[in-house]
Amino acid sequence: MKITKIELINICKVKNERTILKNVNLKIIGGKRYIFFGPSGSGKTTLLRLINRMDDPTSGEILIDGHNITELPILNLRKKIGLVFQIPVIFNGTVKDNLMAPYDIGAINSPPNDAELKHVLKLSGLNNNFLIRKASELSIGEKQRVNIARMLLNKPDVLLLDEPTSALDNSSATRLLESIMELSKVNGLTIIMVTHQLEYARLLGGQIIDIQDGAIINEQL
Amino acid sequence: MEQFNYSLININSFDLLIGLGLILIVVGLSRWQNLMLEGELIVGAIRTLIQLIAIGYVLKYIFSLDNWYLILSFIALMIIVASITVTRRQKKQTKELPYLIGIAITAGSGVSILVATQIILQIEPWYEPYYLIPLAGMVIGNSMNAATLAVERIDSEIKNKRTEIEAYLALGATSKKAASSCMKAAMRAAMIPTINSMMVVGIVSLPGMMTGQILSGTSPIIAVKYQIIIMYMIAFSVAVSSLILTTLRFRRYFTRNHQLIEEAFE
Ligand SMILES: Nc1ncnc2c1ncn2[C@@H]1O[C@H](COP(=O)(O)OP(=O)(O)OP(=O)(O)O)[C@@H](O)[C@H]1O
Ligand SMILES: [Mg+2]
Numbered sequence: 143m144k145i146t147k148i149e150l151i152n153i154c155k156v157k158n159e160r161t162i163l164k165n166v167n168l169k170i171i172g173g174k175r176y177i178f179f180g181p182s183g184s185g186k187t188t189l190l191r192l193i194n195r196m197d198d199p200t201s202g203e204i205l206i207d208g209h210n211i212t213e214l215p216i217l218n219l220r221k222k223i224g225l226v227f228q229i230p231v232i233f234n235g236t237v238k239d240n241l242m243a244p245y246d247i248g249a250i251n252s253p254p255n256d257a258e259l260k261h262v263l264k265l266s267g268l269n270n271n272f273l274i275r276k277a278s279e280l281s282i283g284e285k286q287r288v289n290i291a292r293m294l295l296n297k298p299d300v301l302l303l304d305e306p307t308s309a310l311d312n313s314s315a316t317r318l319l320e321s322i323m324e325l326s327k328v329n330g331l332t333i334i335m336v337t338h339q340l341e342y343a344r345l346l347g348g349q350i351i352d353i354q355d356g357a358i359i360n361e362q363l
Numbered sequence: 364m365e366q367f368n369y370s371l372i373n374i375n376s377f378d379l380l381i382g383l384g385l386i387l388i389v390v391g392l393s394r395w396q397n398l399m400l401e402g403e404l405i406v407g408a409i410r411t412l413i414q415l416i417a418i419g420y421v422l423k424y425i426f427s428l429d430n431w432y433l434i435l436s437f438i439a440l441m442i443i444v445a446s447i448t449v450t451r452r453q454k455k456q457t458k459e460l461p462y463l464i465g466i467a468i469t470a471g472s473g474v475s476i477l478v479a480t481q482i483i484l485q486i487e488p489w490y491e492p493y494y495l496i497p498l499a500g501m502v503i504g505n506s507m508n509a510a511t512l513a514v515e516r517i518d519s520e521i522k523n524k525r526t527e528i529e530a531y532l533a534l535g536a537t538s539k540k541a542a543s544s545c546m547k548a549a550m551r552a553a554m555i556p557t558i559n560s561m562m563v564v565g566i567v568s569l570p571g572m573m574t575g576q577i578l579s580g581t582s583p584i585i586a587v588k589y590q591i592i593i594m595y596m597i598a599f600s601v602a603v604s605s606l607i608l609t610t611l612r613f614r615r616y617f618t619r620n621h622q623l624i625e626e627a628f629e
Binding site: 157194195196198212220221226229231244247 | 527533541620621
C-alpha cells in the first residue's frame, strides 16, 4: 500500500541539551512535492531524519497514514521512505556494485537485473555506461545520482532528498531537479527536498516549508 | 611422562644473580649508547624476578591442592584479571566492557580447555592442576590479546565508517548488516596474529611452553605434540572469543530500532 499521508504533530528535538526543533507541525500528502527551505543550521536535516526514523523526536508524534511511526516495522518503513543524504555515500566497487547494495543487505529479495539497473540510472539522469565505472572516481553530482538510483531500487513511495544540489553547478543542479520532477510527475513519488536556495525551490515547484531556528514559520504554495 | 636419562639441574640464588649480571651489562650498554632505558631495564628485571618468584609459590601452593573449586576459582581469577587488563587498554571504557570480555574469554577458552583436558588428555582427577592451570594460562593469555585487538578494531571501524553505516541503515539494513564489514575487520584483526604464529611455529620461534617442557626433561616428540594441541586450543579460543566479543560490543552503537546512538560516538 502506498503512503498517502504523513503527519508530524508537535515535534520537538533536543540534542545535547540544545533544542533543535520546536513544536513542528506538518502534513505531507502522498504524491506531492515539498521543499524544506531555510538557512544553514535551521534544523532541516534534523527534521528530515525523523521521517524515516534515522532518529526519533524527543517529543511529539509522527503518523504514517494514521499509524504511529514507532509501531511500523522499521526496515520496511525505511524502504518506503528513502532518505538520500546531504553528502553522497559511495560503497566500494563499481556503480553496479553500489546498486546491488539493497539486495546485498536484504532490503530487496531478488537481485535487480540489467534492465532494472538501467531503468533506475535513467530515472536518476545517468546513462548505462556508468554501470562499470568505479564509484569512487565519480564527480559529486554523479555520486549523488548513484545514491538516488540506489534508493530507487527499493521502490520507495517517498523520497527524502537532503540538499541534492548543494555541490552542483547551476546546469547540473537544473538537470538533477528535472530528474526529480520526473520521478514525482511520472512515477508518482512523494518528494521532500531540502534546499537553502530559493531558485531551486521554485524550479522544483511544490510547497515551500520555511524553517528557521527549528520552527516552521510559514508554508506557502 | 616419558623421561630422558636426564636429571634436572636446579638453579640456586647465586645462579639467578649471574643471570642478573646479563641485565647489568645491558644497563651499561644503554648508558654507553645513551638509550636512557636504564631505569626501565632495572625495574623490569626486578619485576620479572619478584612476579615470577611470587607466582612460583602461588602455583606450588595451588598444585598441592586437591580441591576443584579452589583451582577453578584461580582460573576465574585469571579471566577477571584478563578482562580488566583488556578494558584498561581501551580508549573508550564502558561499564559493561569487562563483563563482555569476561563472557567472551570464558566461552572461548572454556570450551577449548574442556576439550583438551577431558577428551584429549583425559586428566585424572578432572581438575588436575598440573595440566589445567598451565593450559588455562596459555589459552586465556592469548584470548586476552585477541580481545584487546577485537575491541580496539570494532570501535575504530564503526567510528570511521559511520556515514557508510548510516547509508546502509537508510537503505533498510539491520544494524548487524550495516556493521558487518566492521565486525569482520575486527575478527580478522584479532585472529591474524594467532594464524601467523601457527605459520611460523617451530621455524622462526620455539614456543616458551615447549621449550620449558624440553628443559625439564620431556622428550621433544611429546613436547611437540602438546604444543600442537595448545596451538589449536588457542586458535579456537581466539576465534570464539573475538566472535562473541565483537557481537556483544557492536550493540552499544545501535538502538533496537536500528538507529545509531549518537552518545556512543563521543
Ligand atoms: N548532536 C548535536 N548536538 C548539538 N547540536 C546539534 C547536533 N546535531 C546538530 N546540531 C545542531 O542542530 C542545528 C540544526 O542542524 P541541521 O543539521 O538539522 O541543520 P540544517 O538546517 O540541515 O543545516 P545545513 O543547511 O547546514 O545542512 C544546528 O545548529 C546544529 O549545530
Ligand atoms: Mg543539513
